[in-house]
Amino acid sequence: xxIIITGGAGFLGQRLAKALLSSNLAFDExxxxxxxxxxxxxxxxxxxxxxxxxxxxxxxxxxxxxxxxVVFHLAAVVSSHxxxxxxxxxxxxxxxxxxxxxACRHQKPGIKFIFSSSIAxxxxxxxxxxxxxxxxxxxxxxGAQKAIGELLVNDYSRxxxxxxxxxxxxxxxxxxxxxxxxASSFVSSIIREPINGEDAICPVSTELALWLSSPDTVxxxxxxxxxxxxxxxGGWRTVNLxxxxxxxxxxxxxxxxxxxxxxxxxxxxxxxxxxxxIVSSWPAxxxxxxxLALGFTVDGQFDAFITQFIASSKPSAG
Numbered sequence: 314x315x316i317i318i319t320g321g322a323g324f325l326g327q328r329l330a331k332a333l334l335s336s337n338l339a340f341d342e343x344x345x346x347x348x349x350x351x352x353x354x355x356x357x358x359x360x361x362x363x364x365x366x367x368x369x370x371x372x373x374x375x376x377x378x379x380x381x382x383v384v385f386h387l388a389a390v391v392s393s394h395x396x397x398x399x400x401x402x403x404x405x406x407x408x409x410x411x412x413x414x415x416a417c418r419h420q421k422p423g424i425k426f427i428f429s430s431s432i433a434x435x436x437x438x439x440x441x442x443x444x445x446x447x448x449x450x451x452x453x454x455x456g457a458q459k460a461i462g463e464l465l466v467n468d469y470s471r472x473x474x475x476x477x478x479x480x481x482x483x484x485x486x487x488x489x490x491x492x493x494x495x496a497s498s499f500v501s502s503i504i505r506e507p508i509n510g511e512d513a514i515c516p517v518s519t520e521l522a523l524w525l526s527s528p529d530t531v532x533x534x535x536x537x538x539x540x541x542x543x544x545x546x547g548g549w550r551t552v553n554l555x556x557x558x559x560x561x562x563x564x565x566x567x568x569x570x571x572x573x574x575x576x577x578x579x580x581x582x583x584x585x586x587x588x589x590x591i592v593s594s595w596p597a598x599x600x601x602x603x604x605l606a607l608g609f610t611v612d613g614q615f616d617a618f619i620t621q622f623i624a625s626s627k628p629s630a631g
Contacts, residue, residue: 314339315380320388321345330354332532353358368404368559373412377420386413392591394494394596395455406458408606411465418474426475427538429482433525434460435567436514436594443596445553445603452594459551464549470550478538483556487622496591504568507576516585522597528558534609545607555611557603
């Protein structure tokens with residue numbers, strides 16, 4: 314069996330690939346695909362890396378074969394980038410999703426299609442706690458594109474053309490590396506940069522509450538989604554992955570508690586209306602009941618997010 318990861322050069326794609334290679338899932342090939350050539354996350358003969366622009370005609374179709382069993386569709390243009398480049402956002406976030414679904418439909422119906430959606434599908438005047446069936450009211454192009462992707466995967470699943478699983482990911486913290494064009498990039502930056510001895514900018518109020526999950530938990534939940542039977546989801550294939558509600562102030566308190574006052578002093582506050590408009594429209598609390606019932610896992614206190622990042626940043630032995 315073949316497993317495909319789109320967005321295979323990205324942080325999540327690389328981390329997912331490494332975890333899959335150590336998991337109990339049986340497969341013969343793990344194909345990492347991205348607009349740039351993905352790195353090999355591990356020395357394993359099952360890995361194949363491919364540079365491809367999936368928006369090109371026929372590119373998506375060429376990926377899917379009779380051997381394909383699971384597609385993790387992670388490739389996306391992130392929130393602020395999709396907001397600034399309207400055409401690119403729709404081209405990547407919607408058109409490629411549809412083309413991949415069509416490829417699965419015609420090459421091998423019934424492939425497990427795991428679509429990474431986002432809490433950005435919610436926005437505006439939300440209830441205090443969002444449910445899986447809360448109406449989608451995105452307030453960004455990225456959120457609208459992800460919402461349409463969700464509906465596409467559900468409809469293709471209803472018709473038996475794919476075995477879809479839509480996962481609404483919380484904001485992931487703490488991401489390694491450098492800031493990207495996501496509106497939520499600061500969520501990791503205000504922890505990661507100070508720990509690394511660098512200054513960071515916080516563009517929002519410390520009172521803002523965020524819905525978060527750690528990288529390890531998100532990866533664990535992505536893999537878990539591939540192990541579930543289709544019947545477990547019922548008639549609606551979309552699930553809010555479990556997360557925790559944390560204010561920016563609570564994050565900074567944890568930073569000071571774990572890394573000291575010197576680290577905290579590296580965080581500077583410069584309001585950014587554009588960033589705030591996007592992230593403040595997202596839900597701050599989501600009911601975890603359905604996700605936990607399906608066997609997905611949730612993080613604990615935010616201190617553990619920081620200790621996880623510090624531990625993962627240490628050089629590997631050997």
